[in-house]
Structure formats: structure tokens, C-alpha cells
Amino acid sequence: MEMVERDIAGRGVRDARVLAAMRDLPREAFVPASRRDQAYDDRPLPIGARQTISQPYIVALMCEALQLTGDERVLEIGTGSGYAAAVLSRLAAQVDTVERIPELAERAARQLAEFKLNNVRVHSGDGTLGWSDAAPYDAIVVTAAGPDVPQALLAQLAPGGRLVMPVGASRGSQHLVRVTREGQDDYRSESLCEVAFVPLMGEQGWPEP
Numbered sequence: 001m002e003m004v005e006r007d008i009a010g011r012g013v014r015d016a017r018v019l020a021a022m023r024d025l026p027r028e029a030f031v032p033a034s035r036r037d038q039a040y041d042d043r044p045l046p047i048g049a050r051q052t053i054s055q056p057y058i059v060a061l062m063c064e065a066l067q068l069t070g071d072e073r074v075l076e077i078g079t080g081s082g083y084a085a086a087v088l089s090r091l092a093a094q095v096d097t098v099e100r101i102p103e104l105a106e107r108a109a110r111q112l113a114e115f116k117l118n119n120v121r122v123h124s125g126d127g128t129l130g131w132s133d134a135a136p137y138d139a140i141v142v143t144a145a146g147p148d149v150p151q152a153l154l155a156q157l158a159p160g161g162r163l164v165m166p167v168g169a170s171r172g173s174q175h176l177v178r179v180t181r182e183g184q185d186d187y188r189s190e191s192l193c194e195v196a197f198v199p200l201m202g203e204q205g206w207p208e209p
């Protein structure tokens with residue numbers, strides 16, 4: 001409750017549904033046991049496999065930027081701990097989330113099942129190619145930073161849909177952009193703020209090490 005008031009509502013997030021979802025879902029359940037005492041700090045935390053659970057304020061900002069009303073089909077790229085997928089599950093009708101590291105995907109799927117969030121499907125694979133089985137999506141969120149917005153994701157966005165993703169350097173700081181598909185071949189892009197994310201690695205992202 002304090003985290004939401006201080007770091008999320010207190011920093012300008014206004015979407016009441018986002019605030020309610022984040023009040024309701026305990027972030028501590030999505031961080032390693034050794035980090036539980038830091039679960040309500042407004043910062044990213046390590047989750048193993050050299051990856052992180054994102055800063056809560058940034059999770060809220062990205063969810064708000066998707067402009068969800070509850071009926072949408074959402075695709076998340078970068079499941080990580082499953083925390084953002086859990087928040088999205090409260091904001092949309094269906095969530096498909098893709099993670100490239102199988103052990104993270106498995107752990108997140110177990111955690112989401114424990115909370116009985118039955119409208120989330122966790123997939124293991126290269127999310128730079130999207131998840132074509134359930135496309136098109138009303139909203140797509142990418143929680144790792146790529147050099148550009150992958151063409152596959154633009155193609156899987158429904159007309160009228162919104163895509164939110166960090167774009168820029170593989171390390172350090174990137175721009176959080178929102179792309180709105182305004183027509184079949186008409187995409188409008190806005191830069192929302194500066195962020196720092198781990199790299200999006202894959203066929204339409206940064207090359208695998």
C-alpha cells in the first residue's frame with residue numbers, strides 16, 4: 001500500500017485500475033526469498049539468470065501507457081518473474097507472455113498458477129518474433145530493450161492497438177516508446193521517457209552472446 005501511494009500514485013500514475021492491481025498483488029511473491037525484505041523498494045531486483053524484476057513505478061507506467069479497459073488481448077515479451085504478467089492479468093481479458101530463458105518461464109508459470117491467474121499463458125521462446133498463435137493483440141508490452149521495435153511485433157498489433165517498449169542502446173539508457181497502429185500501414189510513435197532495461201536478445205533484437 002505504501003509503495004503504491006509513495007512511488008506510483010505519488011509519482012503521477014493515475015489509472016485507478018493499475019493502482020488497484022498493484023495494491024492487490026504482493027510483489028514479494030515474485031522476488032527470490034533472499035530479497036523479500038527489499039520487495040517494496042522502488043527498484044529492479046535480481047531474479048537469477050542475470051535478469052531482473054522491473055522497478056514497480058516503471059511496471060505501472062508501462063501498464064498505464066497501454067490504456068487497457070479490461071477486454072483486451074495482451075502480449076508481453078519478457079516474462080521474467082511473472083510480476084508484470086500478474087498485473088496485466090488484472091487489467092485485460094487474456095495475457096500471453098513469452099520468456100526466452102526456460103527456467104524463468106517455468107518458475108513464473110508456477111507462481112502465476114499459485115495466484116490462480118488463469119487468464120495468463122506463459123510461453124518459452126524468442127519473443128522478438130511475437131506469439132503468432134494468438135495474434136493480433138490489442139496491446140503489446142516488451143520488458144527488455146531492443147535496437148528497434150521488431151517488425152514481427154508491429155505486424156501482430158491489431159489496428160487501434162498500442163505497443164510499449166524500451167528502444168535504444170543495449171546497456172545504459174533507452175527511450176520508452178509507445179507505438180499506436182492507426183491503420184493497416186499507419187503507425188504513430190511517441191517517446192514517453194528515459195528508462196534502463198536489460199537487452200532484448202533474439203532474431204529481431206540484439207544478437208545472442
Ligand code: SAM
Binds near residue numbers: 077100101202
Ligand atoms: N516483466 C518482467 C517481470 O515482471 O519480472 C521483467 C522482465 S526482465 C526486465 C526482461 C526479461 O526479458 C528477462 O527475463 C529476459 O530473459 C527476457 N528476454 C530478453 N530477450 C527476450 C526475448 N527475445 N524473448 C523473450 N524474453 C526475452
